[in-house]
Amino acid sequence: MFEITFPPKDDRDYDQDEEWCEVAFDGEQRRIRFHDYDEIYSIPGLYDQLFYDELRCDSPRTLCALLADCIAEEDGDADDLRVLDLGAGNGKVGEQLKLLGADSIVGMDLIEEAAAAADRDQPGVYDDYLVGDITELSEDVRDELSERRFNCLTSVAALGFDDIPPEAFAHAHNLIEPGGWIVFNIKEEFISEQDDSGFSRLIRQGLDDDSLQLEADRRYRHRLSIAGDPIHYVGMVARKQADLPVGVPG
Numbered sequence: 001m002f003e004i005t006f007p008p009k010d011d012r013d014y015d016q017d018e019e020w021c022e023v024a025f026d027g028e029q030r031r032i033r034f035h036d037y038d039e040i041y042s043i044p045g046l047y048d049q050l051f052y053d054e055l056r057c058d059s060p061r062t063l064c065a066l067l068a069d070c071i072a073e074e075d076g077d078a079d080d081l082r083v084l085d086l087g088a089g090n091g092k093v094g095e096q097l098k099l100l101g102a103d104s105i106v107g108m109d110l111i112e113e114a115a116a117a118a119d120r121d122q123p124g125v126y127d128d129y130l131v132g133d134i135t136e137l138s139e140d141v142r143d144e145l146s147e148r149r150f151n152c153l154t155s156v157a158a159l160g161f162d163d164i165p166p167e168a169f170a171h172a173h174n175l176i177e178p179g180g181w182i183v184f185n186i187k188e189e190f191i192s193e194q195d196d197s198g199f200s201r202l203i204r205q206g207l208d209d210d211s212l213q214l215e216a217d218r219r220y221r222h223r224l225s226i227a228g229d230p231i232h233y234v235g236m237v238a239r240k241q242a243d244l245p246v247g248v249p250g
């Protein structure tokens, strides 16, 4: 267990992507920003203790339970899932998908440290784990991914801020077979009318033109902020009906 110290009580009013803590590690006190995933993943156990134990994140389980409900409602079988897990991190979503009984799970993340952490924290969960930018795949890798005939995309706690942009989400969506499940969560502000990140327009357009057929959605507490306030996200499970436009729709 790490000794994790949050900023003093009168200094906890940070934007979600600016939050930080101090961790005693290797004989020194390190200040770590929550979005410095490379550093967090490199310290075994820190990601899980910080986000799951201290800040009560429960998004992988919540989203996978929502997916399981949708599958059960259609008398489907989770054993048939061939999943692309985008922004897979150290494998918390993979862990839940494995518990559901998914047939195969491929992880993808932008940074090497995530792949190493998934191998360390969830060994054997991912059939493959790619490191790179999904908007810049070589033709060979794109073909390899297409051959996997994914019928499910998961992207949990990874959309928005400086993480996965709308264009990357659209690329991943377009790798899923028609009829496949699209499972994601996003901070509620990013799907509000006022949002200018591009997600609101992309998702609205998908729902309006039926590229995305919504099967379930749920507003819930994604985690606590360092001030102890709930951070609300919306979880969605949709069926892919058609590709999404790559590039932010106008």
Ligand SMILES: C[S@@+](CC[C@H](N)C(=O)[O-])C[C@H]1O[C@@H](n2cnc3c(N)ncnc32)[C@H](O)[C@@H]1O
Residues within 6 Å of the ligand: 037, 059, 060, 086, 087, 088, 089, 090, 091, 092, 093, 108, 109, 110, 111, 114, 132, 133, 134, 155, 156, 157, 158, 162, 163, 164, 165, 168
């Ligand atoms: C908060 S973590 C979530 C990890 C995991 N899905 C979970 O629920 O625990 C966000 C992850 O998204 C990854 N990420 C950020 N931008 C990305 C991109 N453009 N493509 C793929 N992964 C990205 C980060 O490296 C990080 O591992």
